[in-house]
Amino acid sequence: MQHPTHFPHNQKRQDFLQETGSEYAYGLGDTAFRQQCDTEYPSLASTTYLDYAASAPAPLSTLRTFSEKVATTLYSNPHSRSSSSVATSLEIERCRGRVLEDLFGLEDARSRSQWDVIFTAGATASMKLVGEAFPWQNRSKYCYLKQSHTSLVGVRGCALARGALVAAMDVDEMLEHPQDDSSPPLFAYPAQCNSTGQRLGLGYGRLLKERHPNGLVLLDAAAYLSTAVLDLQSLPIALAPDFIACSFYKIVGYPTGLGCLVVKRSSASFLQRNGYFGGGTIDAISVSSPFWSHPRRSLIPGPIHERFEDGTLPYLNIIVLLHALDTHRRLYKSQRHVSNHVSALLRFAARELSLIRHANGRPVVRQHHAFDGAKYLEEPGPTIGLSLLDPSSEFIGHVHLEQLATVNGFQIRTGGLCNTGVLTSAFGISDQNIMDEYARGRSCWDDEEFTGADKGVSRPLGMARISFGASSTIDDVFQWVSFIRRYFVVSDTVVTLSKPILAEPTVPAAANLQTLVLYPIKSCAGQVLPKHCSWEVVPSGLLYDREWMLVDLSSGKTLSQKQYPRMALVRPSVDLNRHVLVVSALEMSDLILPLDMPEEAEEAVNVCSDVVSVTSSGTSVDEWFSTFLRIPCALRRLSGGASRHAHFDRATSSVPILLSNESPFLLISQSSVDQVNRWINQGCGDATNDPVHASCFRANFLLGTSTSPLPLPPFFEDTVDLLRIGTETFQVLARCRRCLMVCVNQTTGCRTKEPFSCLARNRKSSRGKIEFGVHLMWREDLSKGGLKPTVRSGDSVRFATLEVN
């Protein structure tokens, strides 16, 4: 809900408001609606929230009225018989009714009595309940739509474990599935696709029921219900689904950890307890042998929730839900109003995105669709699954889009979106591809953007999703559309890498090494070596560079500034005279560690999918870092002689590295940094105009131009093959790809917006990779440094191409 100070879209806004009439903004009018959003959602003040399909933000009114209510009314465990307990039970029962009324359109008590609400921890827990309680047998069958959420697909695990059959189907296949009278099949589908917004609603289930009168239907309504009523009154009860799963935070934001399974009472007998029972779900048990027990109300049709709600219900959460539904009604009138509001936004957003074109006329945005060819689709829900395309219609990586969206204040979702079926059909990925990628070490959680090339084709491993909800505004759409236009449209005004900023110099330029920086601890501050201080060069980098790292003690993962920007304030320095590593940080006494390899036992850790052997520096050292960084962590040092290997097309063999991410040395130039600052100053990103310091790029070598006869042009480093720093020769391996880590100010440890946004507009390679600086390896064979080769700041630097040498 970032409100831009100035809008270039005034005409469009007027047209939109006119076109949508009272559909948009609940009849409150544009201004009053925006004011309501500002008041109710202060947490959205400086961000553009486009992830309603993941969760809705919680309105202030719900939190206020609820906290006042619990502070003044005594609620207690509903299993007792005290007055407070009885009152609590009544509120819980009232809530079941409100859920059926507000979300499922069951307005009279008689129609509600055909249904029951089992409170669960959420939609996933509801689906798991069906999976565990369904009477699977040898011949029963679980059929699910391929483009289902992972949580619905997962029911197959229960079916397979109990010897049932499983089939994954497309929309038509499921309808045409041959009938089998022996044991009822369970059909499962989502009412709305969580990745792309297409809606099958109740209509598809109705067709299934007509076609398979003995079949049961499990409906995943988690996405659908967030902005629409699932109107159970609109169809004969016999044609309604039997089990419906939902989560409430997707609708009203708070409470979390609460959902329900809505069960058609006439189908309740298909849910049977298997094994476990707990307090609350049992009528009587024998203490010991013969281990007799009687589950609660086995008489059907009784209130089936009593047989499935083990233990104490989260009664306060259920009471919050009542307040949340009240607030929702007060703010938005009804779910039907919400539905109209978001549909208007969706239509507008989909149209605006489809109009964005590159200068060559090709589209920038591809909107993905699920259930292709289905004849039964309703108007789609307010979710758009999308990928961006470059001017040659090649996909741009989703991680790149996410990072740029993040620094520009958007909250979106990217990746596989818990829906492998949509991902694979959108990009033509096969199940075999997925298994192959997994064998290569990739999973849905990592940052890989493309599959390994398969027959020369590399396919995206993720997409982006934007979604709207009850409190979305037209401004949110404008913000997103402007963002895509600003950063992804390739028009003549955008400078790309293929067009050098300045004409390439004809005279080989010379420069000097302005700054030489060592990073003893991965992701911590750099040690700027004093002028004319010689430092030894080894094949894996500068001596002691990235020999240490910090490991998160709870997850075992290597700590990075990306997650913990405060690491920039940890300042290690190697003191060769005293032969120690000194680590300092604000308000901490210096930590002094010997440089000699400790004798401690070694252990194996994972660094970027390499297993390396490391040694510990002891508990007191770990405590020092844990105290300063405020996370339990430990300092680990790469064991003597251990190293990892990096591969580059331009190097004939692998290059040794220690704990650095990619290569032994990283080089940038001051003239390139100056160019970035000119861009920032011209307002190429937006927001802040603060210049950035070279240190944010975390290079080992910073080239200056002070002693050069010719000023070094920006990005000259991109054009050279070899360079000699003093006596040592280095070969350029590749350009360095940049991530959000450049947005940590290395002096303050604070996150910044630049230079990432600015680089994204000016330094993007074809696949959407942002490049700045170059990776180097040391060419010992072309150097003349003798036994202990060194470099030092102030050294002169000469450039060459490979042919010259």
Ligand SMILES: *Cc1c(COP(=O)(O)O)cnc(C)c1O
């Ligand atoms: C969100 C979602 C789920 C999972 O819901 P949880 O609240 O995480 O259990 C399942 N299916 C769909 C369609 C969803 O949108």
